[in-house]
Amino acid sequence: MVLHSIRERATGWFAWVIVILISIPFALWGINSYITPDVNPAVATIGDYKVTVQEFQNSVQNESKEFKGQINDALIKQVVLEKLINNRALINFLSNSGLSISKQQIDFQIRNDANFQLDGKFSEELYNRYLPSAYSKSNHRNSVATQLLLEQFSDGISSSSFVSDIEVKRVIQLIKQKRDISYTIIKAEDFVDSITISDEEIKNYYQNFQDQFKNPEQVKLAYLEISRKDLAKSEQVTDEQISKYYQDNIAQYTQPERRKASHILFALPTDADTAAKDKLKAEAQAVLDKIKNGSDFSEMAKAHSQDPGSADNGGDLGFFGQGEMVPAFEESAFSLKPGDISDLVESSFGYHIIKLVSVEGGESKPLDSVKDDIIGSIQFDKVESAYVEKVESMQTIAYEQPNSLEPVATELNLTIQESELITSAGGKGIFANPKLLNAAFGETVLEEGNNSDLIELAGDHVVVIRLVERIPADTKPLDEVKDIIESRLKQDSITAKAQEKASEFVKNLTDGTSLDELSQENSLIIENTGAIDRQDTKTPGEIMRKVFTMPREMKYATTKMMNGDIAIIAVNSIEDGDSGDQALFDSIKTALLQNKGNMETSLSVLQIRSGSKIVVNTQLLSEQE
């Protein structure tokens, strides 16, 4: 209907409106995005930008290197995703709001990049070597532009941040504050005679906290296993087979050869003509002649080599293996003897004079030392089809006759074995395997009492399990845990007694009794710390944490020590930090400024992000193993 009426009016004003409306998206967004189909699914979409699987995985890899094993993979992925989203939301916002980097600014940045500089000056040659193609140059320019864009924004915020002098003063007063305190410890042990724990209390505790006294569910399993290694053990292997295997796989028993060489490079610009090339070759030949006539190689390298990485070290390139150098270089370096000097070698970099310094590796282990390994490997290979066959019939029979392991055992001539009692936390050997535990406590085995599916353990090793006995979770009997409960209750109540006493003392102190009087009457041992700051390490940590969180006007307080004792703290005097020290003032100010700038920048990112359209493809994300 709609289309019909459109067609009817297609000759009138309506047609104009339609055509103009249609031309707007083409005008604004360009035609290419309509022509190129979208084949790459996005992990996340921020505005118009799609984070591809490739980009996401690259970032995850980089981040993983940085955190190497410190945090788990799931967390790394989360961190990476957050970073990518924040970064892209910011870039989108900046370019949409009209921030832009000109060609000149990019040029300036590249010319001042230390990576492309030789003797403090921009080197066209270095630049071309790092970024050989037009494509890589353009990519690099884009990333420089993005970097500059982000810097303009964050630098603008952090460089304009300010902290007033009164803020700095107040912070110094507080964080450099010193407190002169006295403290005494009321020992919980001293109250041990005054308390008794009744059976009633123990029973109550037992009933109220049953969760703490649970025995987990346990199972005993019957199982059949097939291991390719065990099958292989009985295979016969002849000496001929062994020596053939050794010859065929000699590379596996050989340390790869590595060579150490020095070189002198006469670098050839990519656009050099024949004349320039001949001239360079003559120059190189002259140096080679000098070396052949006895000039020192490393001196000549220092004087003539145009390889910035090695010239200063006398041309030393260190050790390298096959496949690490350009082909012409490698061919020559691997044909020389230690101490030899090559003729001129031409590579894509220019002309090289190569000196081989030393060779390491390259030797093969003798047959005798690897004989056992070889026998194992041959045996292992031999039983492949037998193993696969057995596994298949085990799988079929165990599945078709799920009520017993006997048929499998008879058919395959295996012995049914039994495990010890294990919990879902796992046991020894194969019973630590998470796949096996999942099956053992899963529905098929535990609830239905059937044979499990085939469980593949590591290294060509399979098992099928079934339940023999199940001991449900239960609560330990009271008698077994009575002592534990009693000692816990005892500890709690002597601490409570000590706290009671300490609070009473604090009340006396607040009412006007002096600390001296109090200590004499009750024979307490008083410790005086003198004026201490927040960094003090001599005073116990529990007391330190309390002292500097006590409000200014509070004189006395109690705090619980780790061992259950109670400390009474008396603050004798407070001395605020001195902001008169100019060096301290400046350093605190700098630190506060930096904090503030960082905070303003990160909050800006949050603010911008909250205004961006962000879609995360959680399904695709969870597939990225």
Place this chain on the structure above:
Amino acid sequence: MDNYETEEQQVEAIKKWLTENYKMVIVLAIVGLGSIVGVQQWKQNKLVTAQTASVEYDHILQAVKGNKDEQISQQVNTMLTDYSDYPYAALSAMLEAKQMINAGKFAEAEEKYQWVIANAQASNLKHISRVRLASLMAAQGKNEQALKVLEVEQGSFKATYLEVKGDILVALKRTDEARSAYDQALQAYAAIGANTQVLKVKRNDLGNS
């Protein structure tokens, strides 16, 4: 939609429509192409303007970042009049304010922040400028006035608004309110995982009640 008997009929119908309307089709095509070219031209102009502002801005940024004793007010004025739609203008104003504060010209610095609050498109720069304006007023003892500046919608900057509010209330000796502002600030910072060591020290100093 009508069903045509055969493809020929369909082609006939299209031909007929075209002979009747070809003039309009041509005119529309010209208009369409014209607007594409026009928009591209407009974009190109905008880009050139943005990049001119970008270069100017870099100069101002380097002057303030390097603590150079350099007159930038002329350049900042140009920014504010010619490029006021771009974030470069707001950022330049904020940078000049910093230079002014260092020189003790607080009133002029306040004006720069007011300009950003009134003119910037980027909400984050407005928020930052408001919080800075309030701190600057408080540093001159204009506490009541500073509190008023903070009474706005706060977006993602809630935590910093509250911290500065707490600082001002401490200066006004309105301890109960300061405590509550700091507590809320601590909560807001915790929600975004920020480091609050110094704020905790300031809060503890006010006691528990």
